[in-house]
Amino acid sequence: MPWPIYLAFKQLFPSGRRVPFFTLISVLGVALGVALMLVTMSVMGGFGHQIKKMIIDTQGEVQVRARVLLDQPAAATVEKALAASPAVEAYAPYATGMVMLEYQSRPAFPAVQGFNYEQMKKVVPLGQYLTAGSLDNLDDDSVILSSVLASTLGVRMGDTVSLYSPLALERAKRNELLLPREVLVAGIFHVGHQQLDSSTVLCSLRLMQDLYGLEQRVHGYNVRLKPGADEHAAAAALNQNLPAGTRALTWFEANADFQAVLSFERNMIFFLLTFIIVVAAFSITSSLLVTVVRKTREIGLLGAMGGRARHVAACFCVQGLFIGLAGTALGLALGFALLHFRDDLVGFIARMTMGREAFVKFYQFSALPAHTAPKDVALIIIFSVLASTIAGLIPAWRAARLQPVEALRSE
Amino acid sequence: MSALQPSSFSVLRARGIAKTYPSGDRTLAVLTGVDFALAAGETVSVRGESGSGKSTLLNILAGLDRPDRGELFWGTEAAHDLSLGELTARRSRFLGMVFQSYYLIPELDAFANVLLGARMLGGVGAAERARATALLRRVGLAERGHHLPAQLSGGERQRVAVARALMNRPAVILADEPTGNLDERTGDEVIGLLLEVCAEEKAALVLVTHNPAHAKKTSRQLVLKNGQMGYG
Numbered sequence: 001m002p003w004p005i006y007l008a009f010k011q012l013f014p015s016g017r018r019v020p021f022f023t024l025i026s027v028l029g030v031a032l033g034v035a036l037m038l039v040t041m042s043v044m045g046g047f048g049h050q051i052k053k054m055i056i057d058t059q060g061e062v063q064v065r066a067r068v069l070l071d072q073p074a075a076a077t078v079e080k081a082l083a084a085s086p087a088v089e090a091y092a093p094y095a096t097g098m099v100m101l102e103y104q105s106r107p108a109f110p111a112v113q114g115f116n117y118e119q120m121k122k123v124v125p126l127g128q129y130l131t132a133g134s135l136d137n138l139d140d141d142s143v144i145l146s147s148v149l150a151s152t153l154g155v156r157m158g159d160t161v162s163l164y165s166p167l168a169l170e171r172a173k174r175n176e177l178l179l180p181r182e183v184l185v186a187g188i189f190h191v192g193h194q195q196l197d198s199s200t201v202l203c204s205l206r207l208m209q210d211l212y213g214l215e216q217r218v219h220g221y222n223v224r225l226k227p228g229a230d231e232h233a234a235a236a237a238l239n240q241n242l243p244a245g246t247r248a249l250t251w252f253e254a255n256a257d258f259q260a261v262l263s264f265e266r267n268m269i270f271f272l273l274t275f276i277i278v279v280a281a282f283s284i285t286s287s288l289l290v291t292v293v294r295k296t297r298e299i300g301l302l303g304a305m306g307g308r309a310r311h312v313a314a315c316f317c318v319q320g321l322f323i324g325l326a327g328t329a330l331g332l333a334l335g336f337a338l339l340h341f342r343d344d345l346v347g348f349i350a351r352m353t354m355g356r357e358a359f360v361k362f363y364q365f366s367a368l369p370a371h372t373a374p375k376d377v378a379l380i381i382i383f384s385v386l387a388s389t390i391a392g393l394i395p396a397w398r399a400a401r402l403q404p405v406e407a408l409r410s411e
Numbered sequence: 412m413s414a415l416q417p418s419s420f421s422v423l424r425a426r427g428i429a430k431t432y433p434s435g436d437r438t439l440a441v442l443t444g445v446d447f448a449l450a451a452g453e454t455v456s457v458r459g460e461s462g463s464g465k466s467t468l469l470n471i472l473a474g475l476d477r478p479d480r481g482e483l484f485w486g487t488e489a490a491h492d493l494s495l496g497e498l499t500a501r502r503s504r505f506l507g508m509v510f511q512s513y514y515l516i517p518e519l520d521a522f523a524n525v526l527l528g529a530r531m532l533g534g535v536g537a538a539e540r541a542r543a544t545a546l547l548r549r550v551g552l553a554e555r556g557h558h559l560p561a562q563l564s565g566g567e568r569q570r571v572a573v574a575r576a577l578m579n580r581p582a583v584i585l586a587d588e589p590t591g592n593l594d595e596r597t598g599d600e601v602i603g604l605l606l607e608v609c610a611e612e613k614a615a616l617v618l619v620t621h622n623p624a625h626a627k628k629t630s631r632q633l634v635l636k637n638g639q640m641g642y643g
């Protein structure tokens with residue numbers, strides 16, 4: 001082992017003595033920063049993962065979208081391509097649009113998803129998100145409402161609501177009679193995703209086609225892939241065989257705007273959290289500077305013993321590196337422990353800060369999601385070790401500049 | 412002067428060494444032309460009043476500081492032509508230093524302090540460990556190898572420093588008032604030991620001291636006065 005590394009290690013962890021206070025504080029500073037970054041990024045990753053699951057559970061991993069509409073022959077070509085793809089497990093046609101939904105003179109303007117239930121249930125497990133009713137009761141005269149939509153309108157299961165489609169408005173323009181479609185609410189669903197829950201209506205494909213006058217045409221297909229299939233590869237392969245005017249999109253591409261916001265948020269938070277480690281690095285710099293001043297005469301002695309200035313500098317730089325390594329390791333351990341016990345922790349904090357009743361309400365949130373991306377962990381490690389090592393550079397430079405004669409003479 | 416008279420081959424030779432320090436707007440001429448030679452294995456004492464420039468001279472001989480003028484030879488090598496960095500690279504093999512305040516590394520135990528010089532030269536193997544153990548035993552600290560400097564008395568610390576200075580088998584030991592912080596009896600013991608082990612290790616010794624009794628034990632007694640070296 002080169003002597004600067006040996007001496008750096010001994011100065012941080014002297015043999016037969018307790019770890020010096022300064023080492024402990026510096027290591028803890030880095031550790032806290034690393035732990036906080038890991039927990040935050042993991043929880044954010046967990047929410048991202050949940051959103052991905054919700055999207056896939058409602059849309060499938062891949063969507064085939066038509067630029068306009070797919071008529072029967074075009075739909076047949078798409079289905080042929082889907083059936084031929086080895087990665088595809090199941091697919092179901094859909095049609096979408098907006099309607100005006102009215103309940104006791106209160107209007108709302110939700111998005112409508114029409115699908116063939118028999119086919120759809122092989123693609124997405126929609127049934128598991130129903131809080132009332134059953135998908136089996138869904139016929140051409142009934143709908144399923146999203147939870148927030150139902151509660152804002154005060155609609156319960158079994159109520160009847162009126163649907164007005166743009167087609168009905170077209171007719172009104174021609175002074176024809178505007179007849180709403182009266183439908184029964186056959187169920188309520190709750191996905192846990194703000195966007196989907198706030199304003200969505202699910203109905204049969206035939207009802208949607210009727211409302212919009214689509215006849216047999218559809219807007220596209222929701223596709224489920226075989227387990228383990230890569231969605232990007234599958235979408236790319238499908239795009240080779242799909243007819244013109246249709247495109248296969250992965251769940252990520254299909255929600256690209258939303259995903260861009262999410263990843264911007266993540267990057268921003270990562271950026272802000274790095275400053276915790278920068279602050280920890282500053283404390284390493286200041287305590288190593290104090291050490292250099294305190295050890296002036298020993299640094300002079302190292303010179304008198306034949307130690308080169310750059311090796312003396314390396315000794316302090318390596319101390320920064322060691323603090324970074326130890327702090328990062330401790331921080332990762334702490335972070336993973338916090339993540340492991342996150343439910344207990346959230347519950348504990350809830351109990352400490354609010355009463356029992358509030359806690360029960362809070363309990364939903366106690367199932368804090370977490371997903372740790374190896375890429376994030378690697379970034380955190382690289383950043384904190386790098387910052388700690390750079391923190392050692394200024395003290396190292398100070399130590400290297402000391403002339404042994406002057407250092408030895410200093411009292 | 413006759414101070415420049417090596418009895419045989421000289422391991423350390425200085426000629427016309429001058430050193431001035433700026434002092435306010437004037438300059439302080441500390442060394443004005445020191446001639447000095449040290450034969451292999453020889454022991455020399457240097458005395459002089461406080462402020463006469465003994466430490467300054469020793470630092471120049473050690474290659475830690477540059478004279479304004481003069482020649483310095485380490486063995487046959489012209490040290491005055493080398494940069495401070497080059498001198499530093501050669502120093503660990505050529506000479507060892509002992510200081511008044513010991514300067515042991517507080518985080519290292521006695522054994523590791525002795526071994527540090529070998530570490531600086533490269534690897535530490537069984538041979539180096541054996542030598543460090545033997546040196547510690549020689550200075551009477553066989554049982555204290557795992558004690559930290561803070562757990563040792565002043566005399567014991569200085570003995571560790573002597574062992575450390577000898578670790579790399581240097582040709583020369585430069586000792587700057589090694590007993591300055593010790594009581595009389597301990598000081599006498601340390602000087603006796605220093606002279607003995609230097610003789611055993613065949614290292615030449617330059618001993619800077621204020622103590623005439625210690626100076627008498629060396630084979631040559633020199634005095635630094637008015638910036639020049641002469642016999643006492």
Ligand SMILES: Nc1ncnc2c1ncn2[C@@H]1O[C@H](COP(=O)(O)OP(=O)(O)OP(=O)(O)O)[C@@H](O)[C@H]1O
Nearest residue numbers: 432433439441459460461462463464465466467468
């Ligand atoms: N870096 C410096 N700058 C200015 N003056 C210096 C410097 N180093 C030494 N001096 C001066 O040079 C003179 C000689 O100093 P030096 O330490 O060599 O004396 P010394 O003989 O070792 O004294 P002592 O016996 O007290 O140790 C002193 O007057 C000191 O003040």
Ligand SMILES: [Mg+2]
Nearest residue numbers: 465466467587
């Ligand atoms: Mg002195």
